[in-house]
Amino acid sequence: MFTKKQLFTRGMLDISPHMLSVIPFGIICGAIGVELGFHPYLVYAMSFIIFGGASQIVFLQLLSGGASSLVAVASVGIINSRHLLYGAVLSEYLEKLSFIKKLFISYVVVDQGFAESNKFFKKNRSEKFLHYHLIGTGCTMWVCWQIATLSGIVLGSFVPEELGLKFAIPLTFIAIVVQDLKKLDHVIVMITCGLSSLLFFDAPFKSYIIISPIIALFVAALLLRLKK
Amino acid sequence: MTLTSIIFAGILTYLTRMTMIALISRDMLGDKIKAVLEYVPSAVFPAIIFPGIFINDFGTFIEMNDPKIFGALVAVIVGYFSKNIIATISAGLVSYWFLIFVVFN
Numbered sequence A: 001m002f003t004k005k006q007l008f009t010r011g012m013l014d015i016s017p018h019m020l021s022v023i024p025f026g027i028i029c030g031a032i033g034v035e036l037g038f039h040p041y042l043v044y045a046m047s048f049i050i051f052g053g054a055s056q057i058v059f060l061q062l063l064s065g066g067a068s069s070l071v072a073v074a075s076v077g078i079i080n081s082r083h084l085l086y087g088a089v090l091s092e093y094l095e096k097l098s099f100i101k102k103l104f105i106s107y108v109v110v111d112q113g114f115a116e117s118n119k120f121f122k123k124n125r126s127e128k129f130l131h132y133h134l135i136g137t138g139c140t141m142w143v144c145w146q147i148a149t150l151s152g153i154v155l156g157s158f159v160p161e162e163l164g165l166k167f168a169i170p171l172t173f174i175a176i177v178v179q180d181l182k183k184l185d186h187v188i189v190m191i192t193c194g195l196s197s198l199l200f201f202d203a204p205f206k207s208y209i210i211i212s213p214i215i216a217l218f219v220a221a222l223l224l225r226l227k228k
Numbered sequence B: 001m002t003l004t005s006i007i008f009a010g011i012l013t014y015l016t017r018m019t020m021i022a023l024i025s026r027d028m029l030g031d032k033i034k035a036v037l038e039y040v041p042s043a044v045f046p047a048i049i050f051p052g053i054f055i056n057d058f059g060t061f062i063e064m065n066d067p068k069i070f071g072a073l074v075a076v077i078v079g080y081f082s083k084n085i086i087a088t089i090s091a092g093l094v095s096y097w098f099l100i101f102v103v104f105n
Helices: A004-035 A040-049 A053-064 A069-080 A082-094 A099-107 A111-123 A131-155 A165-182 A184-199 A208-227 B002-023 B031-037 B040-044 B046-054 B067-082 B085-103
Strands: none
Touching (some): A004 A165, A040 B002, A053 B002, A082 A099, A082 A131, A082 B002, A099 A131, A111 A131, A165 B046, A184 A208, A208 B031, A208 B046, B040 B046
């Protein structure tokens, strides 16, 4: 049995390698917001209120491009709707928590945190305080994201653009899924999702980000049926 | 005005995070759905990976000889064998930089 503190620390350690991509990306996000002409306080407010990586950039780009606030808000909602899927997976491990705790934990659920905590949960189902791992990944992400976007806002894009550090984001997610390439069914699901995302990339409100997972999950359901 | 939109976007984002965790109980999801949910990471993350590699900042497809494709392949190979996140990201970035700064320069 791990203690709460051990689980929290383990969560911090499990997500920290991803900061290699998250921190430069956060700096870029902060700097872009200011470059697009938004007030620094507003750009920072997003990191606190939305706390949602790419959706923050999309939001500002849409507004500065003349889109209505309704379109910008809807796009953020659709981009982040993938959290519904993360929540559905995590709910199994968090069901014993009180409603209030669930409300607090929900705020820190992010892509990388979900991925790393879910991997840990699958291996340690019997642990009593599992949620501390999720709090560890989420809080680490939160602190780093606040510091990174804030430094981008204050110092401007001191990360040279030529380095193309946005490319670190797909790489971080490759690191998350790469071990599942050993399983054929997962490979099929991944390819379905990836190709769908390219096919539907121009769909309105960036909806490819939720359309392609839904298609991929249907394929997963079909594969499960074939396996039987 | 913008702040109001940010608050609405924030509430919406929070709802996407909270709904399934706080409002759905385990019994509401059947075994079949749970089995499908096992695939969520494989079904979601490629939608971030593929466009990040194959679509450029202007929303168009990259050329087939784009350094990003090479960088991503190196990351996949290094990641598969090393099982190390930092090695995966660094290998992808370094091979990408090698192509854009050394080979194509």
